[in-house]
Amino acid sequence: MKLVKTASGKKLKISKKEWQSIGKKAGWMKKAREEGFEGKSPQIQENIKKVAPNPDAFSGNDSCAICKAKVNPETDFKDELSIKEWKISRMCQKCQDGFFE
Ligand SMILES: [Zn+2]
Numbered sequence: 001m002k003l004v005k006t007a008s009g010k011k012l013k014i015s016k017k018e019w020q021s022i023g024k025k026a027g028w029m030k031k032a033r034e035e036g037f038e039g040k041s042p043q044i045q046e047n048i049k050k051v052a053p054n055p056d057a058f059s060g061n062d063s064c065a066i067c068k069a070k071v072n073p074e075t076d077f078k079d080e081l082s083i084k085e086w087k088i089s090r091m092c093q094k095c096q097d098g099f100f101e
Helices: 016-026 028-035 042-051 080-089 093-099
Strands: none
Touching: 080 093
16 A cells, blocks of 8 residues: 555555545545635635535535534644644544544
């Protein structure tokens, strides 16, 4: 299994193939990763929202983009890296733990 480094510096736990199939299915992850989300133009943000499993996660609603769990950014993340990842992909700590080393 090849470890893939993500924009936040985290390493993916799943294989590149799995990652790509998730990305292909949803398309959002790739967009969010390549482009980031915060500080992006409304058009790009709209595009990301359109393909995310849980678009509300990108609408100022602090919920996970994958499992839709409520997220409290102040308390739910175990380190700076996880918070950084949250800002990029809107994944909760649990989903991050499933995805990353
Ligand atoms: Zn989640």
